[in-house]
Amino acid sequence: MLVLGIETSCDETSIALIDGNEVIANLVYSQIQTHRKFGGVVPEIAAREHLKKLPLLFSQLVEETKIDVSTIDGIAVTKGPGLIGALLVGVSFAKGLAKRYGKKLVGVNHIVGHVYANYLAYPELQPPYIVLMVSGGHTLILKVENNLNISIIGRSVDDAVGEAFDKIARLLGLGYPGGPEIDKTAKTGNPKAFQFPRPKMYDSDYDFSFSGLKTSVLYEIRKLETGGIKELPVNDLSASAQEAMIDVLLYKVTKAAKENDISNIVLAGGVAANSRLREKLAEYSSNFNFYIPPLEYCSDNAAMIARAGLELLKEGKDDGFTLEPSPNFFEMSEIQY
Ligand code: KG4
Ligand code: ZN
16 A cells, blocks of 8 residues: 655654555655754744745655655545644645545544554564653653554653753753763763662652653752862763663563563654663563664654554545644543544
8 A cells, every 4th residue: 555644743844655564765854953053843943844845855755756646545644743833734735635636635643653663664563562652742651452452551741751851961061952962971971970860660650750850950960060060070960860761761661561461662752762771671671572663763754654544544544624633632541543
């Protein structure tokens, strides 16, 4: 089945063409350079950038793949969660294409897209499995019992873990996005130099909390500065804060897997790129099988949206012109499409 996918929920403009689990093209334009000077994603600028780039990426895709658009089986677009202005650009563009080529159109839950990204990298993967979704916008533990039955069993009650990386990096005077900066500086730091809290680690639920950690880092910095330190030990602070976040993530996701009697754990989202996180998986690898899709499918992209949409198209679904963005619709325990 040939499916065209469109993703514009945050700061990546992406368009892709897949044939089943095979990715024919997955074009991603990251707006990161544009938002960097603001220290975070500016929603209105994100929407304007999508509007500028999406038609260009579509032309590029048609040119590169030589696809005759009239031969595709349908179009899948992210309907949410995400930034409303950004989502509106993708949904409107998708509606235009659906009308122009007389194609079926399905709206896809972005989180479900992240789950389906796995099949692009590991077509052999079979439910049940647990997903640790760690990005700038979400920190979730998902239980996938079968392809249509995905439940959220844990989530951050405040900041997402990527957001915590970004905020802590800012406190340490590092650049944006902060995750890769902390990852880099932590490599030469001592993860035991500072004992930061592991919030909610031993709670009985699978939820997370990361905003308190950021405050602890702030207090530590103030204490060091009040003590007259000339140069902050940025590497040790990075390594210690990173260690606290990774300890909680790995402890909780393996606990979720164990208590649900599931041995396959999939990592998704930008934070899955973290080198210390990947290194520490080894400590658990005798009891669990870890799947880490390559970053191009882990971070936001349209191929994963197309792959999730394919399931809906297979069922004969067509949202047509009734499709509307749903910016907040992951506020639920069962994920719906
Ligand atoms: O999934 P993603 O690319 O975009 C969305 O948030 O949807 O994730 C971006 C997040 C940012 O917060 C960034 O700081 C974090 O992933 N990140 C990392 C690393 N690379 C990206 N965090 C920790 N270590 C990394 N190497
Ligand atoms: Zn995402």
